[in-house]
Amino acid sequence: MNMVQLFQRNQFQLRGLLILILPCVFLWVGIGEPLKQLLIRSISDNSGQYVGVQNFVDYFSNSGLVGALLNSVFVSVVVMIASVGIAFLVAFGLVRSQLWGKLALQSLIQIPLFVPSIFPCLGLIYLLGGQGLISQYLVDFELYGPVGVILGGIIFTLPHAVLLLTTTLRGIDSRLYQAASSLGASSWQQFISITLSNSIYGIISACFVVFTLTMTDFGIAKVLAGQYPMLATEIYKQVIGQQNFSMGATISLVLIIPTCIAFFVDSWARKKQARLANNQIFQEIPPSASRDVLLTILCWVPCFMLLSVIGVVVWGSLISYWPYDFTFTWLNYDFDAFGYGWQPYWNSLILAGIVAAFGVIITFGVSYASQRLPSPKIVTDFVRFLALLPLSIPGTVLGLAYIFAFNQPDSWLNAWQGTFAFLAFNTIIHLFSVSFLTFNSTIGRLDTNYEHIGRSLSVPQWMTLCRVIVPLSKLTLLDIFFYLFVNTLTTVSAVVFLYGSNTVLASIVILNMDDSGNLAAASSMGSLLLFTALLVKFLHVFIIRVCR
Template sequence: MSVTTLFQKKQSQLSGLLLLTLPLVFLWSGVGEPLKQLLIRSVSNNDGQYIGFKNFINYFSNSGLVDALLHSVFVSLVVMVVSVSIAFMVAFGLVRSQLWGKHALQALIQIPLFVPSIFPCLGLIYLLGGQGLISQYLTDFDLYGPIGVILGGIIFTLPHAVLLLTTTLRGIDSRLYQAASCLGASSWRQFTSITLANSAYGIISACFVVFTLTMTDFGIAKVLAGQYSMLATEIYKQVIGQQNFSMGATISLVLIVPTCMAFFVDGWARKKQARLANNQTVQDVNPSTLRDVLLTIVCWLPCAALLMVIGVVVWGSLISYWPYDFSFTWANYDFDAFGYGWQPYWNSLILAVMVAVFGVIITFFTSYVSLRATAPKFITGLVRFFALLPLSIPGTVLGLAYIFAFNRPDSWLNAWQGTFAILAFNTIVHLFSVSFLTFNSTVGRLESNYEHVGRSLSVPQWLTFFRVIVPLSQLTLLDIFFYLFVNTLTTVSAVVFLYGSNTILASIVILNMDDSGNLAAASSMGSLLLVTALFIKSIHVFIINKGKKNEYCK
């Protein structure tokens, strides 16, 4: 190896190391330092004095707090079984049948993704609450408790499970079904031997995703749990209600344990499922009148239930006084009358734009340098570890950790408290992992020869990045932009501890309005977020379809 080549290699390693330092500092500040402070606070009292594991001993000695853990696990398991079972039927109908209205069903089943988790809870109150449309025909039915949380969890998690399982079923090699048909295998035999066998790991992955979402969600438990204690709300009660920050940190670490377990099992299942996946798309399925009619009914029933729950909230925002005066009115959208005005809605839009713009830049840069920068594997592995860590941290826990890390006089981010900057920082970190993994998949498919060719032509790598890599990744960049935008609009748990009087968000206002009994106003603000998210999604779909059409014309 010549001296020049050796020098160039060393220079490349040094530049790669410097480039990786930037995302590493960002991720340590956004994940590592907050978790460190959370851990320190869990072994300290409220005065900051070290007390060892006394908080954990007190936690497990408190039957009420232990019950909250057991309740959370129980509800999450029930939601997991029911939601994944329904989702599998819907996904099977979408992929392996010719049911009626397939494209409409696939679009409508995703509507709960465009609202905060509290939004379906409002619909359940309208339908099954004390003065609900349906509850008046039910005897001894109590929505506020485990039943309500389970119903809310199913509605909230069903779209996530359907998306995962649809992708899993579409990845099954269609040639297996063709071979089975040629060999005379019955439909039931094909279902058990091919569909179930090849989607087992996808089902496991969906189970743990649903479990984690239910276990860590704050909005549903806050609205529908009532006196039924759960971990996510216990953290809020300890911190906001009792100002017991040390116990709040302790409960947060307890909550992290099952979510971390679910995260690792989900990662294992995804890798196993990826080995079974085939790039071929599933071919048209032979029509079967009985099968298609049954699956049309089975698949549209849960979708109709979702639409009823979501639709009744929109309707509730437009009527004068529930449940006595159903006349039409816009008065519920006069948010000034409820003491909030329209500022929370504009705050949500401002934050969504900030997170979408800066989130795309930061996550794309992190993904690119972690894959293409020449640096020791230890450093790239460390970046990847911190990039995936937020996936296993509940939003409520991350928000509380930010208080411990940055709400201190010696913190360089102390001046950011209550500002859009800290909200955007927290939300980008909270949503970092999905964006990072998506960009990894896109950049990983691009030829590394682009950079090699650029260097051989004496073109700087940054120029190759902007002229080649970015244009080739534009569809994914667009997808992540809209993903971050919509999820920021609907987030609750990640920011519930961090907003200020001038930066309160619409999703938090919905929670506060429901607490104060203003159900119609909460429905109006939620409906506004729903319309905004759907409008943004329609723009996304329009741009994607236009891009595909232009590419086809070329």
């Protein structure tokens, strides 16, 4: 290598290093600095004086706060077992049978993904609350408490588990089943020796995803826990109710511990499962009348229950006065009469649009820079670490950390508190990891020779990126755009501490309406978000088909 080539190579590496500094700074401000301030606040009192581990001693000395931790773990474990069990049955029916209405089942069971976690809680209140349609036939049934949180958690997490386990089961090599059949193995033997043994790591991954979602969710616990203390709501009570920021920070760190453990176990299980996956084309399952009828019934029952909970909320938004006057009315959609107007809905659309547009550009840029720009491995590893960190941080904790980091007179972001820009920044960081990992997978499959050929022809790398990499990644870009849009539309926990008087979101208003007893108005706003998210999903599917 001559001196000119060596100089060009070093210059190229230096340029890559300088460019990677930008995502380092962005991610450090977005996740590193808030977590640092959270840690500092947990070892300080409310006046900012250093107290060491005294807050943690006070926490574990408080039986009520320790009870909230144990309650959260208990509920999360129960939801994990129930949700993953039901999800495995549904996934098995979708993949390993010819059950009736397979495409409809696969679509309908994903509906909870398009609503805030509070939405199913409203349906449970309509059905099982004090004046519910079903509760009048139940003896000594109490919705508010662990039972309600468990039911809400199952509905909220079931679609996530079904998606994970469906992908897992589809990755099993169908030739294994053909070989087992030719050797005379029964259906039960095939299920044990092939299906279970090859999906065990996928099941473990689904278990910890469900555990984390339940452990960290704020909306379900806020609406249905009642007097049953939960860790996610205790953070809210300490900060908003008692203004005890130090204890709020301490509880936040306690909440991070189980979610971090779940995150690392999930990462390990996903890597193990990836080694078992097979990329061959899946072969059609031969029909079996008894199996298909049984699985049709078993798989559609939880789907009908889920649809009942979602559907009754939409119905509740269109009746005059629950449960006495069931005449049809549009008055519940007159949000001006409830003191909120339509502005929260428009605010949610504005925020979703900002997050989707800028989030796609930022996450794609960070992913591309970390993979295709030459730089020291320690720098790319640091970027990847910061990019994956939000995946293990609950939204409520991240929102609280933003208060500690930026709600200070000397903070340059202090003037942005409560603005759309501030909410968008927090939400992009909150949803960053999934987008980053998805783009990593897409860019990793693209040939690196595109850049090499471009450099050999003296084409700037940014031009290769715009003319080659972006068009080849357009489907993933569209997927992430709509993923960010829908998730921003339904988010609660990440922004519950951060919104301002002019940026109140629809998902927060649903929570406030339920608190004030306006169940019909909360149902109307929730139904509006549901129909909007479904419309966006249909638009997504249409655009994808046009672009293929």
